[in-house]
Amino acid sequence: MKNKGLLLVVSGPSGAGKGTVCKALMEKYPEVCMSVSATTRKPRPGEVDGVNYYFLEEEKFRSMIENHEFIEWACFCQNYYGTPRKRVEDLLAEGKDVILEIEVQGAIQVKSKFPEAVFIFVMPPSLEELRNRLSGRGTESAEVVEERLQTALWECTNIEKYNYILINDDVNDATDRFAAIIEAEKMRIERNGQWIQDIRKA
Amino acid sequence: MKNKGLLLVVSGPSGAGKGTVCKALMEKYPEVCMSVSATTRKPRPGEVDGVNYYFLEEEKFRSMIENHEFIEWACFCQNYYGTPRKRVEDLLAEGKDVILEIEVQGAIQVKSKFPEAVFIFVMPPSLEELRNRLSGRGTESAEVVEERLQTALWECTNIEKYNYILINDDVNDATDRFAAIIEAEKMRIERNGQWIQDIRKA
Numbered sequence: 001m002k003n004k005g006l007l008l009v010v011s012g013p014s015g016a017g018k019g020t021v022c023k024a025l026m027e028k029y030p031e032v033c034m035s036v037s038a039t040t041r042k043p044r045p046g047e048v049d050g051v052n053y054y055f056l057e058e059e060k061f062r063s064m065i066e067n068h069e070f071i072e073w074a075c076f077c078q079n080y081y082g083t084p085r086k087r088v089e090d091l092l093a094e095g096k097d098v099i100l101e102i103e104v105q106g107a108i109q110v111k112s113k114f115p116e117a118v119f120i121f122v123m124p125p126s127l128e129e130l131r132n133r134l135s136g137r138g139t140e141s142a143e144v145v146e147e148r149l150q151t152a153l154w155e156c157t158n159i160e161k162y163n164y165i166l167i168n169d170d171v172n173d174a175t176d177r178f179a180a181i182i183e184a185e186k187m188r189i190e191r192n193g194q195w196i197q198d199i200r201k202a
Numbered sequence: 203m204k205n206k207g208l209l210l211v212v213s214g215p216s217g218a219g220k221g222t223v224c225k226a227l228m229e230k231y232p233e234v235c236m237s238v239s240a241t242t243r244k245p246r247p248g249e250v251d252g253v254n255y256y257f258l259e260e261e262k263f264r265s266m267i268e269n270h271e272f273i274e275w276a277c278f279c280q281n282y283y284g285t286p287r288k289r290v291e292d293l294l295a296e297g298k299d300v301i302l303e304i305e306v307q308g309a310i311q312v313k314s315k316f317p318e319a320v321f322i323f324v325m326p327p328s329l330e331e332l333r334n335r336l337s338g339r340g341t342e343s344a345e346v347v348e349e350r351l352q353t354a355l356w357e358c359t360n361i362e363k364y365n366y367i368l369i370n371d372d373v374n375d376a377t378d379r380f381a382a383i384i385e386a387e388k389m390r391i392e393r394n395g396q397w398i399q400d401i402r403k404a
Contacts, residue, residue, distance in 0.1 A: 164389040184386035
């Protein structure tokens, strides 16, 4: 029997670079894949249904909520966003490690349904660096940068609900450390119950 | 300020190869070092005081017990064995990761004094392989092999008190996985309290 994969919940403030680290991890480790979220917002130019998001009508989304077909869902700016349960569970059963890149509020919902999931909070090396990165894009006004920084600080109030802090100082290093978390988690005693039982029987 | 090192408690049945893995880890990662145990048994040919063990008189050992100078201690075959506290705490304060290679009963004592320690149980890939390894040395009779196997099984009754199972299928792989445990543990949220407080203040 194939071992079940790990459910990896990744959060972190805008500018921490969590998307970049997750992408690098998938490229290096093909057994890791990302969940695709569903949303009721309209596709932006270049976005592909089933790749960037599953683009759904609001009625469909609401019926999926009622049928408990989401691991977590939320409503931002009058649009729904959620993680469909079915595909994630199928991938885990195949032994794939599945990343959910979601907000803190969604992560808390996941924890109640999948207490065995691994919760990773991606952070920049310092708040100064975060401010630099948020400004560095050059597309944001000082006000927006400040607002994002405040959001980042607000998100950190829930950081203790996570299992790991992954400092993204360098994408390659952070990717390797992410891989170390996955490797270590697979050795944790609570994930090796069957193995222990087999030994006991012997 | 330098981060405190990790206290790594390593146990496992005879024949699991825990000594080999620990040695390989130290060679690869100079920030990892091993604690030297104290004992009242006489040195065997080739054993060096302060390297293999600290060889102590029974009176000295007993006074150290009374002064709480051991992290853990036990009496086997009328000899005392123990882990002196001072050197371990000094090394941890220097930021070194310190391995205690000890019995399950000693590990339980460590857990009550150092709940933040990391507990790793080294196992061979299977009981068949363990039996092979115990026989493979060629120096043990079938009875001794069977007795050791029974001891191994007995030790596994406490395996759930450990944090990780490290399967020693291949020394190099097991060493790398040991390193992954260390790396992951340093990212655990409960070891990053200062960092979180700094963010909150900001």
